[in-house]
Amino acid sequence: GNSVTQMEGPVTLSEEAFLTINCTYTATGYPSLFWYVQYPGEGLQLLLKATKADDKGSNKGFEATYRKETTSFHLEKGSVQVSDSAVYFCALKSGGYQKVTFGTGTKLQVIP
Amino acid sequence: DAGITQSPRHKVTETGTPVTLRCHQTENHRYMYWYRQDPGHGLRLIHYSYGVKDTDKGEVSDGYSVSRSKTEDFLLTLESATSSQTSVYFCAISDGTSAIEQYFGPGTRLTVT
Numbered sequence: 001g002n003s004v005t006q007m008e009g010p011v012t013l014s015e016e017a018f019l020t021i022n023c024t025y026t027a028t029g030y031p032s033l034f035w036y037v038q039y040p041g042e043g044l045q046l047l048l049k050a051t052k053a054d055d056k057g058s059n060k061g062f063e064a065t066y067r068k069e070t071t072s073f074h075l076e077k078g079s080v081q082v083s084d085s086a087v088y089f090c091a092l093k094s095g096g097y098q099k100v101t102f103g104t105g106t107k108l109q110v111i112p
Numbered sequence: 113d114a115g116i117t118q119s120p121r122h123k124v125t126e127t128g129t130p131v132t133l134r135c136h137q138t139e140n141h142r143y144m145y146w147y148r149q150d151p152g153h154g155l156r157l158i159h160y161s162y163g164v165k166d167t168d169k170g171e172v173s174d175g176y177s178v179s180r181s182k183t184e185d186f187l188l189t190l191e192s193a194t195s196s197q198t199s200v201y202f203c204a205i206s207d208g209t210s211a212i213e214q215y216f217g218p219g220t221r222l223t224v225t
Contacts, residue, residue, distance in 0.1 A: 034213055043116075043202055043216035044155070089154060098143045098162065098208055099170070104154035 002027045006090045006103035013080055013110050021075040021106045023064075023090035031094035033057075033066055033073040038087045038105070047075075047088070080110045115139055116217040118203050124223045131190040133220050135203030137183075143206040144186040145214065146170075146178065148199040155202065161186055162208075193224045 007022040025031065032051045036044040048057030053068035062077045073090060090103040115138030125131050135144060146158040147170075157170030159178040167178050175197060177189045190197055200221050204214040 036213075036216075043218050044204075045216065046213040049213060098206055099145075099157060099160065100214055102155040104152060 002031070002092060002094050002101040004090050004092055004101055004103035006088075006106050008106070009087075010107040010109055013108070015082055015110055015112050016079045017110075019075070019077040019080045019084075019108070021088055021090075021108070023073045023075065023103060025071050025073065025090070025092050027071075027092055027094040027101075029094050031092040033064070034091040034093070034100070035062070035064055035073070035075050036089040036091060036102075038089065040086070044089060080108070082110045082112055084108060085110045116203060116205055116215060118201075118217040118220050120220060121218065122221045124225060125193050126225055127194060128192050131193050131222065131224075133188045133201055133203075133222070135186045135188070135217055137186075137205050139205060139207075139215070140183060141205040141207045141215075142183075143208050143214075144180065145204040145206070146176070146186070146188045147202045147204065148172065148197075149202060149219075150199050158188065158201075190222075193222075195224050198222060198224045 003026045034049045035047040037047045038044045048059040050057040050066035056065045064075045087105045087107045089105045093100045117136045119134045145160040147155040156172045161167045161180040179187045200219050202219045203217040206214045
């Protein structure tokens with residue numbers, strides 16, 4: 001079946017540091033890949049997505065590239081801000097089904 | 113923002129009592145989902161619906177039932193709440209396009225004492 005593995009948190013960074021959150025997946029067919037972000041006390045919201053191999057999703061300075069050969073979709077940002085503190089979820093949707101498989105989430109804390 | 117509301121937002125109930133959570137959407141999306149979020153588990157799918165009166169089980173459906181009598185409403189019922197069902201519950205919607213994302217509601221924090 002489908003599965004998503006992402007790095008354990010929490011991740012603590014200083015403001016303006018470089019961020020990488022690793023995500024690898026196992027899926028049948030050709031999945032679409034997503035990063036969602038959850039701010040404290042809120043629901044998840046889509047951060048970025050990629051629908052085919054070598055696509056790069058980007059939003060708000062965050063980027064992730066769909067790497068089919070390594071089955072990865074790592075999230076990166078060049079310079080994090082305190083306002084980026086949140087929980088980040090990697091997810092995939094595969095085949096004709098409308099169900100999404102989520103990773104366990106990585107908590108990011110950015111300190112001034 | 114997608115129009116999704118959940119009610120109640122917070123609830124404390126006793127073991128053995130029935131509980132119903134409501135999800136309401138104004139987007140006319142076909143698919144609706146109930147997830148629970150627990151530390152160390154991320155989001156796990158409880159049930160989902162692919163149309164009025166059409167529902168199916170997710171990976172953690174035991175102890176839960178759902179109903180969808182109208183496009184806009186998706187109800188999650190705990191017939192007899194247990195402490196293991198203490199969690200944050202999220203509703204999500206999707207229009208069904210293969211690459212489109214799901215939109216999430218604000219969540220309901222349920223505590224079973």
